[in-house]
Structures are given as C-alpha cells and as structure tokens.
Amino acid sequence: MNHQAKKRYGQNFLRDKNLLKKIVRESDIEDKHVVEVGPGQGALTTFLALSAKDVIAFEIDESLKPILDEIKNEHQNLTILYQDFLETDLSLYDKELHVVANVPYYITTPILFKLLETPNVKTASLMIQKEVCDRLLATPNSKQYNALSIILQYYAQVNKMMDVKRHMFMPVPNVDSAVIRIVKREQPLIEKHKEALFLKLVKEAFRQKRKTLVNNWYEAFNVPKHEIEAFLIKFGYSPNIRAEALTKEDFILLTKEWKND
Ligand code: SAM
Numbered sequence: 001m002n003h004q005a006k007k008r009y010g011q012n013f014l015r016d017k018n019l020l021k022k023i024v025r026e027s028d029i030e031d032k033h034v035v036e037v038g039p040g041q042g043a044l045t046t047f048l049a050l051s052a053k054d055v056i057a058f059e060i061d062e063s064l065k066p067i068l069d070e071i072k073n074e075h076q077n078l079t080i081l082y083q084d085f086l087e088t089d090l091s092l093y094d095k096e097l098h099v100v101a102n103v104p105y106y107i108t109t110p111i112l113f114k115l116l117e118t119p120n121v122k123t124a125s126l127m128i129q130k131e132v133c134d135r136l137l138a139t140p141n142s143k144q145y146n147a148l149s150i151i152l153q154y155y156a157q158v159n160k161m162m163d164v165k166r167h168m169f170m171p172v173p174n175v176d177s178a179v180i181r182i183v184k185r186e187q188p189l190i191e192k193h194k195e196a197l198f199l200k201l202v203k204e205a206f207r208q209k210r211k212t213l214v215n216n217w218y219e220a221f222n223v224p225k226h227e228i229e230a231f232l233i234k235f236g237y238s239p240n241i242r243a244e245a246l247t248k249e250d251f252i253l254l255t256k257e258w259k260n261d
Contacts, residue, residue, distance in 0.1 A: 003064060013169065014127075014169060015168075020046075023161070024047040029052045030051055033096065035057075038060070040064065041068075044102060049075035052077070056079045056080075058085040061082075062082045086107060086111070094120075096120055098121075098124070101124075108129065109148065116151070121184065124181075124182040125181050127164065133160055136148065136158060154189060154251075155184060156184045157182075158181070161179040163178050189248075189252055194256065197258060200220070201258065204219075207220065209243070213228075214229055214240075231257070235257060
C-alpha cells in the first residue's frame with residue numbers, strides 16, 4: 001500500500017529492523033503495558049506488540065488505517081486509536097504505562113511535558129532530534145543547558161540510548177536523531193506542595209539567559225533585589241550568579257528555603 005509521507009505530521013518512517021529491534025530490546029517492555037505515539041506505517045509497532053503485554057498506539061493520520069489494519073490483524077494485543085496524542089488522558093488507563101515512540105518532532109516538548117505530568121507513565125524511550133537530546137542532557141555552564149534539562153532531570157533519570165543517523169528514515173529529514181531513555185523517579189525530590197514553586201523558580205531563572213538570577217527572579221516574583229541577593233549569599237551563592245551555573249540540586253535547595261511564594 002502506498003502512503004505519501006505528510007510533513008505537517010512529522011512523518012519520517014523507520015525501516016531498519018535491527019534498529020527497531022534494538023530500541024525495543026533496550027526499552028525493557030517485556031510483558032508490560034506499552035503506549036506508542038504515532039505508529040505511522042507500523043514498523044516499530046510490530047516489534048512492540050511482539051514483546052509487550054499489550055500496546056495502545058495513538059495515530060493522528062487516519063489515512064494510515066489500511067496499512068495499520070494489516071498489522072493489527074496479526075496482533076491480538078494491539079489497539080490503534082486515531083486521535084491526537086496530546087488530547088488523550090493517559091491517566092484513564094488505570095495501569096502503569098511505558099511509552100516507546102519515534103515522536104513527531106514538531107511536538108517533542110509538549111509530548112515530554114505530558115509524559116512527565118502523567119503519574120502512571122513510568123518510563124519512556126523516545127526518538128527525538130539529536131540537538132534536543134543534547135539540550136535535555138546538558139550539564140551546568142554549557143550552552144545548551146536550560147530550564148527543560150533541569151525539569152526533566154528533576155522528574156526522571158535520563159540517558160541517551162543511541163544516536164541515529166538521518167539516513168535511517170524515509171523520507172530523510174535534515175537533522176540527526178537520538179533515542180533518549182527516561183525513567184521516572186519513584187520518590188519526588190521535593191515535597192509535592194513545593195513542586196509548582198520549583199518549576200516556577202527554574203523557568204523564571206532562565207527567562208532571559210543573559211540576565212543574572214537576581215534580575216530574572218526580581219521581575220518574576222516582585223521581591224526587592226536586595227532580599228534576593230541576601231538570600232543567595234546566605235546559602236553561599238554569588239549575588240551575580242546566572243541560572244546556567246546552578247545544578248538541579250541548587251534549585252532544589254533554593255526552593256526548599258524560598259519564603260516568598
Ligand atoms: N512510528 C513510525 C516509525 O517509526 O516509522 C512513525 C514515526 S513518525 C516520526 C511520527 C508519527 O506520529 C506519524 O505517523 C504521524 O502521523 C504521527 N503523529 C503526528 N502528530 C501526532 C499527534 N498529535 N498524535 C498522534 N500521532 C501523531
């Protein structure tokens with residue numbers, strides 16, 4: 001069956017069976033409940049269904065149905081739902097879920113946030129743009145370090161599973177890719193009621209990367225600058241420090257001590 005790949009849905013399909021098997025093997029999904037975002041022509045879906053207990057795949061493009069129906073007929077444990085993944089409520093599935101996906105790159109960040117915010121999603125193996133992967137894994141004082149790297153590393157243990165060259169996809173995209181492995185933390189690193197403050201402190205700290213932490217927080221929280229300076233000094237930080245110099249642990253400490261929320 002012929003399908004014309006749709007750019008607007010980020011359709012770049014995988015073919016290489018060895019690569020697909022490797023992704024599935026390293027995703028540790030045997031006998032687990034798996035969710036796939038964007039099965040496309042079903043290349044990854046087939047291997048997921050062979051390994052997992054069951055698979056629910058969300059595909060936005062209904063024109064792929066004839067191709068996916070053939071795969072579905074071969075796997076009793078596969079359900080395919082034709083809907084926007086971002087509109088789905090995964091918490092309705094009352095079980096622990098493991099996500100494996102070659103994600104549509106135009107919605108990588110909202111997918112990441114959705115997975116982080118859904119408690120019953122326990123792990124995710126995601127093919128993403130290599131550049132995004134490098135940003136997510138960035139360490140302090142590097143150019144790529146940003147709020148999302150800290151937030152992701154707060155919620156989960158994250159590592160790169162493999163690099164994937166662009167010619168592994170059809171059509172060939174103009175970026176290289178990588179598969180990132182996300183394992184959510186069982187225990188929150190901060191008390192639950194302080195998590196929203198942590199997220200705000202991190203996001204606001206990076207709002208304008210060139211500005212100091214004091215200036216970014218002063219604008220966001222409406223606290224006098226000298227109070228923020230004194231707060232930083234009290235915990236051993238320079239009053240001129242920028243967000244990019246702070247580790248996840250620094251933000252956690254400052255969240256616990258912050259009194260102005
Ligand atoms: N899994 C297939 C593979 O590896 O060959 C296809 C991956 S392709 C990069 C991304 C897939 O996500 C496409 O099939 C696309 O139609 C689908 N998609 C795009 N936006 C989506 C959305 N909001 N919800 C669900 N699927 C979506």
